[in-house]
Amino acid sequence: MSLREQARAWLEENLRGEFAGARGLGGPGREHEGHELRQAWERHLGRHGWTCLGWPERYGGRAASLADQVAFHEEYARAGAPARVGLIGEGLVGPTILEFGTDEQKDRFLPPIRRGEELWCQGYSEPEAGSDLANVQTRARLEGGEWVITGQKVWTSLAHVADWCFVLCRTEEGSRRHRGLSYLLVPMNRPGVEVRPIVQLTGTSEFNEVFFDGARTAAGNILGAPGDGWRVAMATLGHERGASTLGQQLGFARELDAVIATARRTGAATDPVLRDRLVRAWLELRIMRLNALRTMRPDPGPEVSIAKLYWSEWHRRLGELAQAVQGRAGLACDPDGLNELQRLYLFSRADTIYAGSSEIQRNIIAERTLGLPR
Structure with missing residues (x-):
């Protein structure tokens, strides 16, 4: 049985x-x-591999190929399984620890991520x-065998439920830009974190x-080494564009289906411009x-x-x-709150900003892929 078939059968059996x-x-x-229920589901996923x-495999994975990882994420999305609460740990800091971490760091941090027991931001x-x-x-x-951190971060997804945060900070006095940065792993439940x-x-x-x-x-x-944080941070961002994006696209397909269904219901689908x-x-x-x-x-x-820009x-x-296919109805809120298409419109404004704004993505494509001057 292929991994795709295993995943499909397991999800069908366990989402009950x-x-x-x-x-x-x-x-x-x-x-x-449903955060508590989704965290319980995360631990359930971990217990069953x-x-x-x-x-x-040494760290609890399956050493699955990219094709098999894509298959799992697609089946996960197709089954309507809940959004993962451990995605930042599994998809971002976990692979970065595998690439740059010491054996002690791997043994300390990777097992709780795999088991769904520690969440990251x-x-x-x-x-x-x-x-x-x-x-x-x-x-x-550095002070008395510890890093002492002072500063502010913003737009930190899920920090209010995270156990740990990977923090890019400046550890060399007088350093500027890409130099003098370090990549620290910081517990969130300690004094001095608000x-x-x-x-x-x-x-x-x-x-x-x-x-x-x-x-x-x-x-x-x-x-990594003190002062080498920029290289480590860029590696993390590379992992952000992984196999899970194929599952994300199935979610997009469901949203598009809902938009098309609404266009048919409201009559917007007969408008040639909207139909185009x-x-x-x-x-x-x-x-x-x-x-x-x-x-x-x-x-x-x-x-x-x-891919991110697109x-x-x-x-x-x-x-x-x-919003366009809803017509005037899309401009008014139901007493129970936003409908799904209104929520899609409002939250998707953030898509072109988080995980690297569209402007920055265009610069990266121009300079690093096409070789254009800064």
């Missing part, structure tokens, strides 16, 4: 009983939904260092501000999949910025289309 209510919960703009499929963006990440000003100094949720357009709060006021982490909780936009969205989604398959490889390079701009346009 106590986890029947988990189907469809969570996702961008809806991370508040369905997390971290691409990791080496990403400490990159700051008020003055969002797209311009090299302008990071959060600082850390998390303040940011209320979004959707009314939910999955993004946060994080303040470090003398927060401490052990001297050994650094990935619907057809274009359908075609572009297939191009997105083909490009993802074409560029998928274990060591992604700067060309993955093409899907985020496509999704923003889908949100605008979702």
Whole structure:
């Protein structure tokens, strides 16, 4: 039996009983939904070997090929399984620890990620260092065998439920830009760490501000050498464009289906301009999949910025289309809150900003892929 067939059968069998209510919960703009149930599901996945499929077997993975990882993510999305709460640990910091971590760090941090027991968040963006990440000003100094961290991070996804944060900070006095940065692993439940949720357009709060006021982490909780944080941080961003994007696209397909169904119900599908936009969205989604398959490889390079730029701009346009097909009804909120297409419109505005803004992605494509001057 192929891994795809195994995954399909296991998901069908296990998304029942106590986890029947988990189907469809969570996702961008809806991370508040069923967090405790989804975390229990994460641990259930870990116990049955369905997390971290691409990791080496030594660390609990299956050493699965990219094709098998894609198959799992597609089946996961197709089954309507809940959005993963451990994705930042499994997809970002975990592979980075595998690449740069010491044996002690791998033994300490990887097993709890694989078991779904410790959740992570990403400490990159700051008020003055969002797209311009090299302008990071959060600082850390060694003191008594610990790093002491002072500064602020912002737009930190899921920081309010995370156990750990990987923090890019400046550890060399007087350093500027890419030099003098380090990549620290910082516990979130210690004195000196304050998390303040940011209320979004959707009314939910999955993004946060994080303040470090003398927060401490052990001297050994650094990935790579002091001052080498930029290289480590860029490796993490490369892992962000992994096999899970193929599952993401199945979610996009469901959203497009909902937009098309609404257009038929409201009569918007008879408008030739809107009908053309619907057809274009359908075609572009297939191009997105083909490009993802074409560029998928274990060591992604700067060309993955093409995928991020493409899907985020496509999704923003889908949100605008979702409002257009609703007509006047889309401008008014139901007493129970936003409908799904309104939520899609509002949250998709963020897609072209988080995980690297569209402007930055265009610069990366121009300079690192096409070889154009800065």
